[in-house]
Amino acid sequence: MLSDILFGMVFEPAATLRKIGEEKPVFLALLVYLIISLINLPLSRGILLLQNTSPSVYKPHWFWIFGGIGLFFCFLGLFFIAGLYSLLSEIIYKKGNAAGILAGFCFASFPGILGLACQYGAMLLDLERVGFLCSFLAVLWMMVLQVLALREALDIRSSQAVLLFVAPVLLLLILLALLFWVFYTGTSLIK
Amino acid sequence: MKKKIVVMALVVFLLGMTALAVKNSGGYDGAGNMGTVAVIEINGFLGETGSGSLLQSSFTSAEKIMEAIRTARERKDIKAVVVRINSPGGTSVAAQEVGMELDRLRKSGKPVVTSMGDICASGGYWVACSSDLIVANPASLTGSIGVIMEFNNLEGLYQKLGIRPEVIKSGAYKDIGSSARPLSPEEREILQQVVGDSYEQFLEQVEKGRQGKITRAELQKIADGRIFSGKRARELGLVDKLGNYYDALDLARKMSGLGKDSPVETLNTGGFWDSLINNVLAPSLLPRGDFVKMKY
Numbered sequence: 001m002l003s004d005i006l007f008g009m010v011f012e013p014a015a016t017l018r019k020i021g022e023e024k025p026v027f028l029a030l031l032v033y034l035i036i037s038l039i040n041l042p043l044s045r046g047i048l049l050l051q052n053t054s055p056s057v058y059k060p061h062w063f064w065i066f067g068g069i070g071l072f073f074c075f076l077g078l079f080f081i082a083g084l085y086s087l088l089s090e091i092i093y094k095k096g097n098a099a100g101i102l103a104g105f106c107f108a109s110f111p112g113i114l115g116l117a118c119q120y121g122a123m124l125l126d127l128e129r130v131g132f133l134c135s136f137l138a139v140l141w142m143m144v145l146q147v148l149a150l151r152e153a154l155d156i157r158s159s160q161a162v163l164l165f166v167a168p169v170l171l172l173l174i175l176l177a178l179l180f181w182v183f184y185t186g187t188s189l190i191k
Numbered sequence: 192m193k194k195k196i197v198v199m200a201l202v203v204f205l206l207g208m209t210a211l212a213v214k215n216s217g218g219y220d221g222a223g224n225m226g227t228v229a230v231i232e233i234n235g236f237l238g239e240t241g242s243g244s245l246l247q248s249s250f251t252s253a254e255k256i257m258e259a260i261r262t263a264r265e266r267k268d269i270k271a272v273v274v275r276i277n278s279p280g281g282t283s284v285a286a287q288e289v290g291m292e293l294d295r296l297r298k299s300g301k302p303v304v305t306s307m308g309d310i311c312a313s314g315g316y317w318v319a320c321s322s323d324l325i326v327a328n329p330a331s332l333t334g335s336i337g338v339i340m341e342f343n344n345l346e347g348l349y350q351k352l353g354i355r356p357e358v359i360k361s362g363a364y365k366d367i368g369s370s371a372r373p374l375s376p377e378e379r380e381i382l383q384q385v386v387g388d389s390y391e392q393f394l395e396q397v398e399k400g401r402q403g404k405i406t407r408a409e410l411q412k413i414a415d416g417r418i419f420s421g422k423r424a425r426e427l428g429l430v431d432k433l434g435n436y437y438d439a440l441d442l443a444r445k446m447s448g449l450g451k452d453s454p455v456e457t458l459n460t461g462g463f464w465d466s467l468i469n470n471v472l473a474p475s476l477l478p479r480g481d482f483v484k485m486k487y
Contacts, residue, residue, distance in 0.1 A: 003198040004194060006198045006202075007194040007195075010197075039206075039209050042209050043212050045212065046215060049215070114201065114204075114205065117208035120212055121208055121211075124211070
């Protein structure tokens with residue numbers, strides 16, 4: 001089952017994400033996400049050390065402390081974003097599937113960690129630009145998978161999934177514009 | 192079956208890279224490199240913060256040097272240390288403090304190699320004796336094993352200026368070394384004993400640091416304050432090898448089992464502002480004649 005999903009995430013993402021959206025293997029997905037997050041820590045540290053850019057890695061304990069906190073917030077963010085997408089989808093398309101989105105997003109992070117591993121390997125071989133490209137492509141791939149996860153879990157069209165995917169950012173921009181407007185008119189009134 | 196093989200290959204690759212990252216990170220922890228050679232520079236007169244002056248052309252704070260040595264001891268990525276000395280000496284206490292810290296560093300298992308610059312004499316040589324290996328250039332000046340205590344008798348000047356210092360003291364020797372009068376024979380004797388005691392400590396330090404390379408009797412013959420070229424010092428057993436800074440780095444790498452390309456990091460890169468702050472913050476803008484200073 002797990003090997004099918006992981007294989008599918010790489011070679012047959014749409015069909016696999018559809019299955020995940022239907023079956024909602026939340027526990028398995030969270031377990032995979034936890035393992036991916038744990039693997040992410042030493043790999044990120046290795047990359048930072050090779051790049052020699054982050055002074056916080058000078059003190060190993062700080063890295064692990066920040067890593068642990070980061071892990072906690074990653075999970076928090078995952079639940080939040082899955083809930084938010086489901087809520088937005090219910091409002092916009094009258095369809096919700098928070099558990100399906102959550103499971104899909106967990107598995108969608110698998111290529112991301114592969115990209116990070118490739119980046120580390122490339123950096124060890126002194127191919128820093130190739131490593132950066134690997135990581136960049138993996139992030140793009142992850143985003144595509146997340147859009148696919150939304151499409152398959154909510155059974156919507158691709159364009160609708162893309163719109164939903166960018167909706168939180170759009171909402172944030174609208175909120176900021178609103179705040180700016182309120183602040184601007186408020187200060188105008190004071191004059 | 193094919194799926195399982197592909198997934199297995201991906202997982203193995205992932206775990207392999209992670210294991211590599213964990214393994215490599217164990218040796219890093221510092222400057223982002225696996226196994227670093229640290230360089231600690233001692234340039235100019237070695238003294239405690241505030242003991243130098245702005246009029247002194249070059250001064251190194253012992254505290255800063257000790258801080259750098261501690262950093263080298265604490266950082267796991269630093270595997271060896273090269274102390275680059277270009278100093279004519281310093282105060283007795285500063286040299287001893289730095290030497291002690293270097294001894295602790297060596298006890299932690301990290302080899303210490305001294306690389307002599309133009310001059311590594313007196314207090315500088317005291318510090319060098321706390322390293323595992325001393326590398327000098329054939330033309331480096333070293334030696335000057337001895338102790339000196341000096342101060343000025345300004346009695347004549349005070350008289351010309353009409354200054355007559357009044358001294359109220361609790362004991363006969365409380366104003367020993369006063370610039371307002373000459374030394375009494377008793378005072379001279381007391382100070383000579385202090386200098387003699389300090390000189391004995393210097394001999395012990397050299398004896399300890401150069402064990403098996405120079406005997407006490409041989410040392411006493413040459414420890415009269417004279418200086419030697421690096422080449423002559425090598426013949427006498429005061430120095431281990433002749434070579435330059437890069438030879439010292441290579442020896443440090445070899446002693447710690449590091450590769451030829453292992454990076455080098457200078458731990459105390461203080462500049463003009465450091466020196467200015469050291470001296471301005473401490474009340475010693477001008478050379479002080481307040482009390483005698485014993486120097487190696």
